[in-house]
Amino acid sequence: METRTAIVLFSTMRQHDSAIAASGETLLDLTALRADTPGCESVIHFNNAGCGLLARPVHQAMVEHLDLEARIGGYEAADVRAAEVSDFYAATAELIGSQPGEIAFAASATDAYTRALSSIPFQPGDVILTTRNDFISNQIAFLSLRKRFGIEIVHAPDHHDGSGVDVDAMAQLMRTRRPRLVAVTHIPTNSGLVQPIAEIGRHCRDLDLVYLVDACQSVGQYPIDVDEIGCDFLTATCRKFLRGPRGTGFLYVADRILRDGFEPLFIDMYGARWTGPDTYRPVDTAARFEDWEFPYAAVIGSAAATRYTLRVGIEPISRRTPALAARLRDQLTQIPGVRVLDRGPNPAALVTFDVAGWEPVPFKQALDTHRINSALSYQHFAQYDFADKDVAWALRLSPHYYNTEDEVDAVADAVAHLAASRRTNEG
Numbered sequence: 001m002e003t004r005t006a007i008v009l010f011s012t013m014r015q016h017d018s019a020i021a022a023s024g025e026t027l028l029d030l031t032a033l034r035a036d037t038p039g040c041e042s043v044i045h046f047n048n049a050g051c052g053l054l055a056r057p058v059h060q061a062m063v064e065h066l067d068l069e070a071r072i073g074g075y076e077a078a079d080v081r082a083a084e085v086s087d088f089y090a091a092t093a094e095l096i097g098s099q100p101g102e103i104a105f106a107a108s109a110t111d112a113y114t115r116a117l118s119s120i121p122f123q124p125g126d127v128i129l130t131t132r133n134d135f136i137s138n139q140i141a142f143l144s145l146r147k148r149f150g151i152e153i154v155h156a157p158d159h160h161d162g163s164g165v166d167v168d169a170m171a172q173l174m175r176t177r178r179p180r181l182v183a184v185t186h187i188p189t190n191s192g193l194v195q196p197i198a199e200i201g202r203h204c205r206d207l208d209l210v211y212l213v214d215a216c217q218s219v220g221q222y223p224i225d226v227d228e229i230g231c232d233f234l235t236a237t238c239r240k241f242l243r244g245p246r247g248t249g250f251l252y253v254a255d256r257i258l259r260d261g262f263e264p265l266f267i268d269m270y271g272a273r274w275t276g277p278d279t280y281r282p283v284d285t286a287a288r289f290e291d292w293e294f295p296y297a298a299v300i301g302s303a304a305a306t307r308y309t310l311r312v313g314i315e316p317i318s319r320r321t322p323a324l325a326a327r328l329r330d331q332l333t334q335i336p337g338v339r340v341l342d343r344g345p346n347p348a349a350l351v352t353f354d355v356a357g358w359e360p361v362p363f364k365q366a367l368d369t370h371r372i373n374s375a376l377s378y379q380h381f382a383q384y385d386f387a388d389k390d391v392a393w394a395l396r397l398s399p400h401y402y403n404t405e406d407e408v409d410a411v412a413d414a415v416a417h418l419a420a421s422r423r424t425n426e427g
């Protein structure tokens with residue numbers, strides 16, 4: 001049970017890491033990176049905001065662990081692979097600029113988020129200050145807290161220039177409403193908008209407010225530094241831009257919050273010691289937010305995915321990935337009938353648009369037939385944002401660094417043909 005928190009660095013280069021070793025400071029070795037990504041042979045995967053394609057070393061690490069479990073037993077395999085399991089914490093901490101003891105493994109970003117939320121002792125009348133672009137499940141969780149505890153949810157207004165939340169207005173609300181929690185989603189699922197989380201964080205630190213950041217779409221796409229953001233909690237999944245396995249995520253809990261005694265509502269035998277018939281004591285680290293049972297193959301796969309990202313380099317990734325999206329957006333903007341919906345000065349690699357004359361499902365299916373992976377968002381995913389934009393649905397295309405410019409052009413061509421076919425039919 002203790003092995004998970006014993007931090008052992010694990011940085012062995014595996015067979016396929018030649019791809020990364022060949023990556024330059026500013027240029028990525030795309031041929032090698034794509035050779036590392038078997039899915040590239042089958043699909044044009046523009047659904048990285050849903051789930052990135054696994055790299056070979058990640059797949060291999062998980063399969064090896066499952067094999068080991070089958071051969072020697074699940075508990076025993078976890079013991080043998082203690083170093084790799086511990087590396088989940090070391091690698092994640094390195095990625096976001098924290099300490100390993102501030103990281104908890106979670107089953108998903110939502111799992112991490114609700115564990116964090118559950119640690120805040122809300123009282124009736126407490127305020128959660130959030131934005132109009134926070135993620136759907138987070139908004140539903142706030143509404144659930146309102147139903148159960150009588151809290152108040154305040155949405156800071158957006159800036160009139162469309163660049164996201166109005167930070168000055170939000171800071172003013174912090175001062176006047178003294179929220180129990182400030183909660184901001186860095187990049188929402190339904191558009192490429194990037195919210196100014198570090199600017200907001202500076203106000204939270206000045207006013208000593210608890211600050212929870214949902215970085216689900218930004219981890220693995222942009223450099224993330226929890227000290228620069230000034231957050232108390234940060235949540236993410238490993239399966240999207242980190243290219244880890246499904247069913248994984250993490251929660252960062254700042255040391256100050258751990259020392260202040262925040263603990264999840266439901267704390268199990270791994271997060272706490274049962275010190276007497278009537279007493280328990282939470283453990284000191286963010287393991288307080290974890291459960292005893294773990295999908296060890298997925299934890300090891302997540303560690304491998306994060307190491308892979310670190311070796312590719314988050315700086316070159318953060319330059320290439322949004323640039324591919326910008327190229328796509330530029331081409332989509334030229335297509336009659338296509339309305340690109342992303343706002344903000346430097347949108348992320350989530351490209352959203354709708355197409356005149358098409359219903360969402362047939363449009364996505366038409367792209368499927370070209371083996372182009374995409375995702376749909378609907379009005380109920382983004383009650384505020386889609387109402388503001390007056391859209392019922394949007395198709396989301398989300399490239400990643402291993403995609404090519406040729407793929408971007410092929411996807412834009414496919415969209416152009418589909419949009420034109422509907423115009424011809426209607427005409």
Ligand SMILES: Cc1ncc(COP(=O)(O)O)c(C=O)c1O
Pocket residue numbers: 049107108109110111135137185187188189214216217236237249
């Ligand atoms: C911004 C954002 N937050 C949270 C989530 C939820 O992640 P998970 O499905 O891992 O719970 C998503 C998923 O798309 C997301 O886009």
